[in-house]
Amino acid sequence: MKKSTIKLMSLLLLLLTTFTACKKWVDYNPHEDFQITDQDYLQSESDYRTMAVSVYSPLQWINQAVVIGDIASDNAVSGGENASDVLALQQIDDYTLTPVNSTLTDLWQSAYEGINRANYMHQYKATNKAGVAVDFAGKDALYGEVYFLRAYYYFHLVRFFGDVPLFADHRLTLSESRALARSPKADVYKQIETDLTAAITVLPAVQAQKGRITKYAAQALLGKVYLYENKFDAAATMLDNVINANAFTLVSNYASMFLASGENGPESLFEIQYSNASPYYNWGGATRGQGNYAVQQCGIRGLNGTAAMPYAAGWSTNLPTQNLANAYAAGDQRKAATCLDIEAYKTANPSFNITYQVAPYKNTGLYSQKYLPRKGETSGQVELNYTNNHRIIRYADVLLMAAEAWNRATTPNDVKAQGYLNQVRQRAFGDNLHNITATGTALKTAIWDERRLELAMEGDRFFDLVRTGQAAAKIANFTAGKNELFPIPQAEVQISGLTQNPGY
Numbered sequence: 001m002k003k004s005t006i007k008l009m010s011l012l013l014l015l016l017t018t019f020t021a022c023k024k025w026v027d028y029n030p031h032e033d034f035q036i037t038d039q040d041y042l043q044s045e046s047d048y049r050t051m052a053v054s055v056y057s058p059l060q061w062i063n064q065a066v067v068i069g070d071i072a073s074d075n076a077v078s079g080g081e082n083a084s085d086v087l088a089l090q091q092i093d094d095y096t097l098t099p100v101n102s103t104l105t106d107l108w109q110s111a112y113e114g115i116n117r118a119n120y121m122h123q124y125k126a127t128n129k130a131g132v133a134v135d136f137a138g139k140d141a142l143y144g145e146v147y148f149l150r151a152y153y154y155f156h157l158v159r160f161f162g163d164v165p166l167f168a169d170h171r172l173t174l175s176e177s178r179a180l181a182r183s184p185k186a187d188v189y190k191q192i193e194t195d196l197t198a199a200i201t202v203l204p205a206v207q208a209q210k211g212r213i214t215k216y217a218a219q220a221l222l223g224k225v226y227l228y229e230n231k232f233d234a235a236a237t238m239l240d241n242v243i244n245a246n247a248f249t250l251v252s253n254y255a256s257m258f259l260a261s262g263e264n265g266p267e268s269l270f271e272i273q274y275s276n277a278s279p280y281y282n283w284g285g286a287t288r289g290q291g292n293y294a295v296q297q298c299g300i301r302g303l304n305g306t307a308a309m310p311y312a313a314g315w316s317t318n319l320p321t322q323n324l325a326n327a328y329a330a331g332d333q334r335k336a337a338t339c340l341d342i343e344a345y346k347t348a349n350p351s352f353n354i355t356y357q358v359a360p361y362k363n364t365g366l367y368s369q370k371y372l373p374r375k376g377e378t379s380g381q382v383e384l385n386y387t388n389n390h391r392i393i394r395y396a397d398v399l400l401m402a403a404e405a406w407n408r409a410t411t412p413n414d415v416k417a418q419g420y421l422n423q424v425r426q427r428a429f430g431d432n433l434h435n436i437t438a439t440g441t442a443l444k445t446a447i448w449d450e451r452r453l454e455l456a457m458e459g460d461r462f463f464d465l466v467r468t469g470q471a472a473a474k475i476a477n478f479t480a481g482k483n484e485l486f487p488i489p490q491a492e493v494q495i496s497g498l499t500q501n502p503g504y
Helices: 004-028 045-061 064-071 087-094 102-123 139-161 185-202 217-226 230-243 252-257 293-297 322-327 335-336 342-348 397-406 416-428 441-456 461-467 491-498
Strands: 077-078 269-270 317-320 339-341 367-370 389-394
Touching: 004 139, 045 139, 064 087, 064 102, 064 293, 064 317, 064 461, 077 087, 087 102, 102 139, 102 491, 139 185, 139 217, 139 367, 185 217, 217 269, 217 339, 217 389, 217 397, 217 461, 230 397, 252 335, 252 389, 269 397, 269 416, 293 317, 322 339, 322 367, 322 441, 335 339, 339 342, 389 397, 397 416, 416 441, 441 461
Parallel strands: none
Antiparallel strands: 077 317, 269 389, 317 367, 339 367
8 A cells, every 4th residue: 555655646746747847848938048039039120220230240250251362362372470370271372271171161150150140130021030020111221231241141152162051041940050951053143143133122322321231232243243153244234233323433542442541432332341349359269350350460570660650560471472563564553552562661661660570481572561450450459350341342343344244245345345444454554555455355364364453462363263264274283173162161061961072
């Protein structure tokens, strides 16, 4: 009898515990454990606008894409203190790449973080998670920014890695991330086109806040995407929309664009905005602050001088090559604005009492003038908080893309192509004595060469060489059929079972 009573009490206790646990699971409210949950998101216009800003944030984290775009080409070398300094960049420069590369992994993860944030907003565009519609004036235009950003993140990924996982309807869950597959590049481009087309229809031509995405930025990026897809007729038409709007001009002083005072100027369509409003100190996440980490990298090692000397010291990484410097013709103002010859600068400015350490590794004697660190443009942990914006799409780029598109169109218009090309050259030389009169293939080559001179150290060179089929001939150690793409990060291969790019 005693044993039966014990068994009965145990059974009742088990049933009670089970019932209580089930009831708690069914009735569980995340607020029992967390002050803020996703149930609290997107309750007001302010919430939507704040979350849209968060979709911009990962743009700041992919600053190494600009660095790689030149180091992987004939424009720059990795530099640094020695062969193991910033090893990830050394491997890219030397083409000794493996799937275990911290910088490439960071670029992959940052882009997908941006995509996930955009997808979350897309998922709850009509109603929030509670099923409530939050409507406000300007909501469609705000989503135009979100769709532009998602397109940009995917464009970044497809240029680096080719076929990549594609998802656009909701934020990826943890379980889904373990069962990803790579989508064909053509499908990724189709989604990019869809997003940019949607953005163009709702974005304003001008934004009240500098740096926010406009209709012209979306048109310019879509024109660039078409160019990468060899859709030259579509590219020509789309880029002409920007040109014919008469909303942008070439600034007369080329170098001035890259000063703090030149940010978001009359030639700017899209810049990645950097700030030191919240000074950053975390060396463990060097690219995750608001500041532009790439600026510190390209500075002159051990630089010192008088207070009047404008530059700050850096790490002698991402050094322009003499090959690039030699490509500029006499009288081209872009050379001095792109490549700083430190010895020549020291000689020309004796009152600055300049001392510096010669770049220990792969010294070229040149430094990236466009993004050279300057005094007073950082705070907090100074190396991590430079405010220099990366200029991603400039009007000169639009002119050169349009020139190429018209030259390579089904029905070429070389007169129009020459006109666009020569606008850029006339600014560079300050006259029309250097105008290009070539046509056909010779004109195409001239346009490609001009892109190098105009956009050097801005992150486009490697991708231009790949898309135009020139990479194997121009880049040392480049292997055709392999190095057009970078390896998929090994961690992603292991976690998600992704296939690797050929040759890696």
